[in-house]
Amino acid sequence: MEVRVLQVGLGLLFLLAAQHAPAVAIPSPQCQKMCGNVEIEYPFGIGENCSLTSDFNVSCQVIDGITKPFIDKAEVLNISLTNGTMRMLNHIASTCYNTSSRSMDFSRYGGLNARGSAYRFSDTQNKFTVIGCNTLAFIYDSNGTGYQSGMDYYRAGFAKGFNTSQIWNFSRCSYAVLMESAAFNFSTAYITTNKFNNTFSGRVPTILDWAIRNGTMSCPVATRNESGTYACLSSNSDCVNSTNGPGYICNCSKGYEGNPYLPGGCKDVNECNQSPCPSRGGICHNEVGRYRCSCTTGRKFSKQNNTCDLDNGLIIGVTIGFLVLVIFSCSGYMLNSYTPQTTTIRVELIGKEGYGTVYKGIIKDKMHVAIKRCTLISERQKKEFGQEMLILSQINHKNIVKLVGCCLEVEVPMLVYEFIPNGTLYELIHGKNRALQISFSTLLRIAHEAAEGLNFLHSYASPPIIHGDVKTANILLDENYMAKVADFGASILAPSDEEQYVTMVQGTCGYLDPEYMQTCQLTDKSDVYSFGVILLEVLTGQVPLKLEGDETQRSLSSNFLSAMKENNVDALLVSHVKGKESTELIRGLAELAKQCLNMCGVNRPTMKEVVDELGRLRKLALHPWVRITNTESESLLDGPSSTGFEIDVATTTGYPTQEGDNAPMNPNSSYYAR
Numbered sequence: 241m242e243v244r245v246l247q248v249g250l251g252l253l254f255l256l257a258a259q260h261a262p263a264v265a266i267p268s269p270q271c272q273k274m275c276g277n278v279e280i281e282y283p284f285g286i287g288e289n290c291s292l293t294s295d296f297n298v299s300c301q302v303i304d305g306i307t308k309p310f311i312d313k314a315e316v317l318n319i320s321l322t323n324g325t326m327r328m329l330n331h332i333a334s335t336c337y338n339t340s341s342r343s344m345d346f347s348r349y350g351g352l353n354a355r356g357s358a359y360r361f362s363d364t365q366n367k368f369t370v371i372g373c374n375t376l377a378f379i380y381d382s383n384g385t386g387y388q389s390g391m392d393y394y395r396a397g398f399a400k401g402f403n404t405s406q407i408w409n410f411s412r413c414s415y416a417v418l419m420e421s422a423a424f425n426f427s428t429a430y431i432t433t434n435k436f437n438n439t440f441s442g443r444v445p446t447i448l449d450w451a452i453r454n455g456t457m458s459c460p461v462a463t464r465n466e467s468g469t470y471a472c473l474s475s476n477s478d479c480v481n482s483t484n485g486p487g488y489i490c491n492c493s494k495g496y497e498g499n500p501y502l503p504g505g506c507k508d509v510n511e512c513n514q515s516p517c518p519s520r521g522g523i524c525h526n527e528v529g530r531y532r533c534s535c536t537t538g539r540k541f542s543k544q545n546n547t548c549d550l551d552n553g554l555i556i557g558v559t560i561g562f563l564v565l566v567i568f569s570c571s572g573y574m575l576n577s578y579t580p581q582t583t584t585i586r587v588e589l590i591g592k593e594g595y596g597t598v599y600k601g602i603i604k605d606k607m608h609v610a611i612k613r614c615t616l617i618s619e620r621q622k623k624e625f626g627q628e629m630l631i632l633s634q635i636n637h638k639n640i641v642k643l644v645g646c647c648l649e650v651e652v653p654m655l656v657y658e659f660i661p662n663g664t665l666y667e668l669i670h671g672k673n674r675a676l677q678i679s680f681s682t683l684l685r686i687a688h689e690a691a692e693g694l695n696f697l698h699s700y701a702s703p704p705i706i707h708g709d710v711k712t713a714n715i716l717l718d719e720n721y722m723a724k725v726a727d728f729g730a731s732i733l734a735p736s737d738e739e740q741y742v743t744m745v746q747g748t749c750g751y752l753d754p755e756y757m758q759t760c761q762l763t764d765k766s767d768v769y770s771f772g773v774i775l776l777e778v779l780t781g782q783v784p785l786k787l788e789g790d791e792t793q794r795s796l797s798s799n800f801l802s803a804m805k806e807n808n809v810d811a812l813l814v815s816h817v818k819g820k821e822s823t824e825l826i827r828g829l830a831e832l833a834k835q836c837l838n839m840c841g842v843n844r845p846t847m848k849e850v851v852d853e854l855g856r857l858r859k860l861a862l863h864p865w866v867r868i869t870n871t872e873s874e875s876l877l878d879g880p881s882s883t884g885f886e887i888d889v890a891t892t893t894g895y896p897t898q899e900g901d902n903a904p905m906n907p908n909s910s911y912y913a914r
């Protein structure tokens with residue numbers, strides 16, 4: 241009965257043979273592979289003995305001079321072997337106003353019958369789509385239920401009884417069809433014209449899910465291959481249950497591609513063509529079914545981050561690592577005291593910075609350490625931590641904070657440093673106690689030491705290590721007020737290839753090299769610029785960037801440069817410098833700062849030149865009557881307290897010494913003679 245109704249309408253029928261032809265083991269190589277521009281791959285085939293079953297029998301027809309593939313009467317647009325899908329054109333059901341009978345003509349039902357075949361209407365990629373005015377359309381399957389999963393048959397039709405006398409002359413026809421949702425784009429012209437019907441000449445794309453369907457056979461049974469009909473003939477292929485109805489499809493295993501339905505059809509994928517290994521120092525090796533990455537000599541492959549990192553300095557990390565692991569596997573609950581059986585370790589929270597928490601730890605009542613632990617750890621932060629560790633572990637200099645250990649095995653990585661008790665140069669210049677008279681020569685010495693640390697960084701390795709975030713807050717002061725450059729989170733080994741130039745801006749406002757802002761190229765001269773700002777802070781006691789006040793006066797460096805131009809630097813100087821220090825020293829420092837702040841990086845002095853000039857100026861301050869050459873100045877670059885220009889630390893009572901800080905740290909680890 242239903243079949244007869246469908247034949248009356250424009251509905252398309254799958255009149256498929258009820259019995260399946262015996263499975264063809266391998267199609268002949270003579271089988272046609274293309275029909276028009278559609279590739280026909282086994283289990284689909286054109287002609288006798290070319291397809292797996294008659295369900296996949298494709299006929300290639302020439303319609304109006306164009307070659308097109310058909311399965312039964314449905315035109316095929318695409319076949320996907322991996323998804324088990326097929327796009328075909330489905331006829332649109334319609335109803336139109338008949339002007340002579342003055343009523344709707346209901347003869348053009350739509351529908352598709354694929355009962356008992358390999359095909360099901362996709363329940364995820366199709367939508368039942370209805371267009372018209374005063375219209376109601378319906379869809380139902382052979383059981384009279386609506387659109388659902390597993391449908392192999394549907395009919396579409398329209399409800400009668402709507403009064404169309406008002407609308408027939410501008411919207412004569414209504415349409416209904418099950419179609420690919422992605423292919424539909426509503427246009428108001430669809431209501432008033434027959435454009436919707438005409439786009440594919442009365443048809444629209446619909447997605448069908450196909451599978452190897454023999455009864456209810458699914459993967460567990462099919463793979464046993466008891467009847468010798470298992471269709472996944474290629475080695476390195478997998479059986480995948482159909483997502484729509486019974487049956488299964490075949491996929492090539494991971495690392496393979498090709499046709500899983502043919503013996504030897506799944507071929508190894510050369511993953512290396514997609515460059516999956518680290519671009520910097522990585523080497524890709526394609527292997528059967530997979531690939532492997534290795535690194536050029538001197539670099540170590542990190543599988544987790546897919547990077548090739550410089551492979552050195554990891555030994556310290558391992559030795560201290562265990563100790564730190566003991567501390568931090570419990571760090572959640574032991575902010576104040578924790579006593580394991582063997583050693584006494586006290587940990588206290590001492591501060592939070594940008595993206596980490598810093599703890600102070602005392603190990604065995606002797607060794608004081610600072611432990612930096614990330615709070616919110618993103619991949620980028622992890623990378624920065626790794627960066628910092630890698631760089632610091634390679635460096636040993638008296639003016640660079642020393643990494644004594646690291647712990648990367650735990651969820652959030654941690655770095656363990658020597659503990660630097662006396663705060664930062666920033667606090668010394670701008671802190672609450674700045675009213676205290678810190679002698680200018682001390683500030684100058686600290687700046688000189690910081691410059692030495694930076695010079696060491698720049699000259700230590702080739703390519704040079706760039707700090708990237710030089711500022712007074714990153715210059716720590718040890719118990720003797722000796723400078724220790726810290727915080728290498730933004731550091732990079734100077735790039736050797738172009739792509740590395742594009743790094744994120746990480747420096748601090750007020751210190752950032754203006755040239756870097758334009759070129760995105762971080763160089764050792766960017767650190768020199770930032771150091772120039774530090775010199776200004778020492779000279780003027782002002783912060784690099786004022787957030788309030790006159791907008792034109794906010795930046796210390798621009799204020800300074802214009803004062804230099806007007807020969808009016810004195811007005812900016814900090815009170816205890818004004819008139820007390822020799823004019824030659826002040827002029828020398830201002831000139832040095834000006835050179836460091838040159839807009840053009842190449843015109844700035846190198847860090848080495850800065851160190852030498854500072855050394856010369858400091859000697860000048862001591863013995864203004866002596867002209868000292870640069871080579872002689874080396875003899876004065878010694879540790880603290882051996883020269884007369886040190887302040888007495890005891891006078892800095894305004895800097896509260898923390899409990900336990902008076903005990904010197906392990907002196908051997910604090911100082912390192914190069």
Ligand SMILES: *[C@@H]1O[C@H](CO)[C@@H](O)[C@H](O)[C@H]1NC(C)=O
Nearest residue numbers: 262264268270287288289290
């Ligand atoms: C198809 O296969 C059958 C059985 O192997 C064979 O008899 C027949 O000749 C084949 N037909 C063609 C066109 O190859």
Ligand SMILES: *[C@@H]1O[C@H](CO)[C@@H](O)[C@H](O)[C@H]1NC(C)=O
Nearest residue numbers: 261287288289293294297299
């Ligand atoms: C496939 O269809 C063609 C005609 O369209 C027919 O000659 C052939 O026998 C069919 N083959 C199978 C396996 O059903």
Ligand SMILES: *[C@@H]1O[C@H](CO)[C@@H](O)[C@H](O)[C@H]1NC(C)=O
Nearest residue numbers: 277278316317318319320327
């Ligand atoms: C489907 O076939 C059409 C033409 O036949 C082509 O333009 C389109 O890219 C194909 N889509 C896919 C997903 O293969």
Ligand SMILES: *[C@@H]1O[C@H](CO)[C@@H](O)[C@H](O)[C@H]1NC(C)=O
Nearest residue numbers: 318319320321322323324325
């Ligand atoms: C297979 O499915 C994926 C995910 O739905 C889709 O992105 C891809 O285009 C499909 N491939 C074909 C050939 O239809």
Ligand SMILES: *[C@@H]1O[C@H](CO)[C@@H](O)[C@H](O)[C@H]1NC(C)=O
Nearest residue numbers: 337338339340341342345347
């Ligand atoms: C309109 O109705 C008349 C009378 O019922 C019928 O003869 C004619 O075929 C119909 N026209 C169309 C286009 O269906």
Ligand SMILES: *[C@@H]1O[C@H](CO)[C@@H](O)[C@H](O)[C@H]1NC(C)=O
Nearest residue numbers: 381382383385389390391392
């Ligand atoms: C329709 O009914 C038949 C038998 O009554 C049943 O086997 C089949 O699963 C039903 N189809 C759907 C889609 O529910």
Ligand SMILES: *[C@@H]1O[C@H](CO)[C@@H](O)[C@H](O)[C@H]1NC(C)=O
Nearest residue numbers: 343401402403404405406407
């Ligand atoms: C349809 O509506 C028009 C006006 O709204 C009315 O004149 C006409 O009688 C209605 N026809 C039917 C069959 O109800």
Ligand SMILES: *[C@@H]1O[C@H](CO)[C@@H](O)[C@H](O)[C@H]1NC(C)=O
Nearest residue numbers: 404405406407408409410411
């Ligand atoms: C359509 O017909 C109705 C009455 O049959 C009339 O009122 C209306 O103006 C017509 N509209 C157009 C666009 O011809």
Ligand SMILES: *[C@@H]1O[C@H](CO)[C@@H](O)[C@H](O)[C@H]1NC(C)=O
Nearest residue numbers: 334336413434437438441442
């Ligand atoms: C839709 O298009 C087909 C093919 O062009 C045509 O035969 C049919 O009459 C059209 N139907 C309507 C309602 O326009």
Ligand SMILES: *[C@@H]1O[C@H](CO)[C@@H](O)[C@H](O)[C@H]1NC(C)=O
Nearest residue numbers: 260261262263293454467469
């Ligand atoms: C379907 O499975 C039965 C065994 O369950 C087997 O005998 C038959 O050959 C299979 N048919 C096809 C077309 O694979």
Ligand SMILES: *[C@@H]1O[C@H](CO)[C@@H](O)[C@H](O)[C@H]1NC(C)=O
Nearest residue numbers: 458459460461479480481482
């Ligand atoms: C496939 O379907 C069968 C029957 O529904 C089920 O037992 C089996 O676990 C499924 N296999 C997979 C891999 O999903």
Ligand SMILES: *[C@@H]1O[C@H](CO)[C@@H](O)[C@H](O)[C@H]1NC(C)=O
Nearest residue numbers: 544545622623625626648653
């Ligand atoms: C690599 O990953 C580990 C673990 O997430 C992380 O600790 C380390 O910092 C990363 N190293 C680099 C260089 O990104």
